[in-house]
Amino acid sequence: MAEQKTITFTLNEHKLTVPAGTVVIEAARRVGIEVPSFCYYPGLSLQAACRMCLVEVEKAPKLQTACTLVATEGMVVRSDTPQVHKARKDMLEFLLTNHPLDCPVCDKGGECELQDMTFRYGLDKSRFVEEKLHSPEQEWSPVVYYDAPRCILCFRCVRVCDEGMGVKALGVGSRGVNSVIIPNREDHLECEECGMCIDICPVGALTSGTYRYKTRPWEMSYVPTVCAHCSNGCKTTLSVRNNDILRANNRDLSGINKEFLCIKGRYGFDFVHHKDRLKLPLVRRNGTLQPSSWEDALAEVAARLKAIRDAHGPEAIGFIGSNRTTNEENYLLGRLARATVGTNNVDHHRTADYSALVQSLGEKSSAAQPGMEQLGAAKAILLIGNDPTNQNPLVAWEIRSAVRLHGARLYIINTQEIKLRRQAEQFVRIAPGAEALMARWLATGEGDLELDTSLEMMKLRGALEKEQDVVIVFGAELRGAAIGHLVEFGASLPGQTRFMALGDYANSRGAADMGLLPDRLPGYAPLSNAAARDAFGKLWGTSLPEAPGIDARRMLSDAAEGTLQALYVVGANPFKTFGTGGRPAGLELLVVQEMFLTETAQQADIVLPAACAYEKNGTMTNTAGEVQLLRKAMETMGTRTDFEILRIVSHQLAKAGMGKAIPLRTPEAALDEIRSGVPGYGVSMPGLLAGGAERTAPVVPANGHKLSDVPAESIFSARDTLFTSGTLSRYCTMINSVPEAKSEA
């Protein structure tokens, strides 16, 4: 890379050397000098509208706006002169003329940038005695409210909606002192309801339907954790008061998502309090589920599992794990199945073929999988399948950012006219189900393409062959051998090629990484790999069965035939997901750990009420393979974490004489074991504890392994939208209240 040109200029007493093209306000921030501003916002277009950042520049007759002033060699800038201080005071005086000063009842009070600036730079008295402009507050959607008099017209909301989200649902109405922000449908919004406009608002002009008038910011504690919904792993900060989550946002801009959150991350937390939440174990007696004590329910689970194992062998028991439980919980479930019960019948609803990706990348695996932020800085992106705007909102945000801020070229192959096509250099519309064909064509040139498609694809391949650094992002449409083709194609490109598989849920990747697969151990080593098997056997104090187990779909069909007698489900709804219609006839025992009485739980013999992601500690791995820490924000009386339930079950089973109890007492202890035992998971603890997203790097030696075609029945996406999140979103009242969610239902 060519060395970046730098320049040196003077700011107050500092000599600063910065990359050429840096604006003074940024240069100042880097050395900790605050140049106040409202309209300036990194990553959004420049406005120079608020005039708060005026600075003195030697030889310039007027004060200059530091947000547009590009530092040049030898420039002398002062941000600390009486003239500058007076300009800030004057500007705040102007701003406050029409601002209502209703701070005591304003949601933003205590975390308002206008308050802070007035405190730091403003006048101590008001000279404005005229009547202030007033207009009533407006409800633009159940989640977005606008209070025009408070608005200082910094246009951050307009820009983040247009430039950041690509939605453009907000504009400016009227003009002059009567200027206001207006929504796209006269008096209401029709948009993605992401709430970015609210978080980015420096004052209390835009407020949130979930939070408004509920509390003061200093009454709450703040718990940084990871969003419970999609697979992108956005950091979200839960604002908690009295064991109650009142708000979710990411105002400190930490985490891989910085300011970004979608509607699910921002408003999809109210399921924790949903009235249908399970708070007592349920045991089926005389055909109906009856409340039970934890002791009785757990004892029954152990006794009945043991009885089935003794009568039919471990292969009569199957485990279906979760896309939402933590890595530690998934790891524990795998260990319970393999080491305690002695079966490889363990699986989950697979929404992306991470296994095939890791396998086909072989030794290159770790370097060839970019994190989310790296996706946002990509030079070229090829997107095949999926609709990130709906299914993977942070991925969509990063792709838009790459295009907008780094001039990345986006190439799309899709069966639908997905929204991201607006950002695309080239959009190739293909026939339904043709994604794998395209991957094969790209890799080998084989396959019959329609003439139009073939011309488009040739153009696309030609363009990609000129790129030096490509990230290939793909959905569940590509599985097994098709992923192998993509990797093969990537290897044929002249520069660096990296890959990102898009799964559905918060820990879809972690479920696969932790080995909730019938044929792979944690870290993807195949069961046939004796060394890997022995390593885990040693760790778990037993020898592991070598023969691969059966997958989830097979478990259900075997249960129908009676060859599978017991099904143990953790945080999943397989009857719905796999469309079996009801409980398989031959099933003897169905145990479900769940938050709600799902279609599957309704049919269970024993239901164990589980804590949700916001109620526990642990880690999750996003679809890019980045591990982040989950922190407990609250608890719901009567529930237990899946970790605790599985641990007790293992103890109960051991007590009953079945296998060995799992000695790991806490998620932290489990994480220690994962870090040392699971290949690629030796992540840095300081990094994790500091809130970082730590890259994992599972590597499976290729060993001539040939990927086979994987049917869509085995790996498929639920194609959730911005307003759905599998079973969980049914219980998200706020999400379901927005009109866009209703129109999709």
Place this chain on the structure above:
Amino acid sequence: MTLSPQLENKFSELLKRYPVKRSALVPMLLYSQDEYGHISDEMIAEIARRLDLNTLQVTETLVYYSMLRRAPAGHCHVQVCTNISCKVRGGEKLWEHAQKRLGIGHKQTTSDGVFSLEEVECIGACTGAPAAQVNYDFYECLTPEKLDAILDQFQAGKKPAPVPHVSGSIHERHPAEVPVISRRFGIKNSRKIEVYRKHEGYQGLEKALKEMTPEGIIEEVKKSNLRGRGGAGFPAGVKWSFVPKDSPKPKYIIANADESEPGTCKDRPLLEFDPHQLIEGMIIAGRSVNSHQGYIYVRGEYRYVLDIVDGAIREAYEHGFLGKNILGSGFNFDLCTHTGAGAYECGEESALMESLEGKRGYPRIRPPFPAVVGLYGCPTIINNVETLSAVPSVILKGAEWYAGLGPARNGGTRLFCVSGHVERPGIYELPMGFNLLKMIEVAGGMRGGKKLKAVVPGGSSTPALKAEECDIAMDFDSLAKAGSMLGSGGVVVLDEDTCMVDFARRIMKFYAHESCGWCIPCREGTSWIKLILDRFHAGSGRAEDIPIIDEAAKNIFGRTFCPLGDAAAMPMMAIVKKWRHEFEEHLSGRCPFKAAEVAVEE
């Protein structure tokens, strides 16, 4: 939505004018309003569809422009100007009368739907003050009685004849006048190409194309000392020389005909009497920087002027002065008009370009300047109508001759629109540097022999001069030295009976109304000062308000995004400084000039 054939034609013709569809937005809105009386939701959706915009983009642009409306107005939309030139000749009295007569207020409609009423900002009829527009027609030199007669006719379903041209533009030449750009004013059919050609028309273009290099044209304009007539006085040739020669992008020439600085009505006669002069100037400018497309941005209120210019452009095409291979030179140049829809801010060059691109008229961050990054991100020359209208004479008669008409560094002549308390308000072409007191004499002297109190030398944004400061040469440098500006040529003369507090109030009302709202100091400051002045002049002034007005103006000055902030602040600072005693006199609770308030003219 099905449109009438004429609107359908208009729309499709508009879409051909611009390389970017969205540019047609404001004209489409205005033309559809002309036909339907207002812009319906259905129309917004239809226009959005045609321009590949979302309805929000259409709406936010629409609501920016004061002429565009979402609800129907009366059949006869009566717009009474009360801005400074009209005000000092009874405009506010006229406005009150109109309200009383029609029984409705600002932006209201009579129950029979015949009339609606609006108090408007300067409509460019300053030398015909007080003036009003009914729909697009101008009625000037009004009195309540004359207005009544006009309204009576409208009420009876008839249309009274509007003024044929801006009052005060045709008059007996004063010996001091040096007619250059106005030399064809008053010649019968001067706007027709045959007449124009008979009077030296298109000879400058011929010379430029056949005898001069593009660099030579720029050199000639530089040497002529022709400075921007829009107000800032930047040397035109220098501006042109900033256009990068090697840019592969298209280049544009824009004539700024968004004349709206209160007190100014000089572009209006230039467009209505001599549109070909402007067209010729633009073609020459185009040649100098190898541009092949020009736009004339005409303020929306000047609809009949727009039609005249459109007609002239058609003639120019027919005669081979526009289009391909002009006069066999191989040079191509296309030109069309573009209508605004009511926004003073769009007179600011970068806001004008935003507006021309179909957006809200917000100014742009500079640098880069338009010469490098202008319309559609391409190099652009944007000049005032008067500036471009001088170009044919500069080329034809030579830079030396033109420069010699005025003092050093202030080449040529300019049109001064002398309005206010003079006997013969009018548009006079005088050499740059002409003495202001003599100029008042050219305009017939002080009306009714009253004493001179003050002169606003170049539109409402220029600091007023006290009577004793008026013995001054009217050129850019002399006025700058006196702490004011030559501005746009709108000379508003005020006599001893003028209340300067009230005058300041009306100025600030205008700037508050026209602030685009982009930056804080202008948006909040103008409105705040206006509120104080309203209260102050109404009798509730406090001593501490006087320094607040002054300081608020000073706090706007030099800190806004665009020059409009300074335009609002400068006149305030000057009035408070020079007539502070008048503010103090108001502290008694009444305006000392109330009794002597100007009677409406006969």
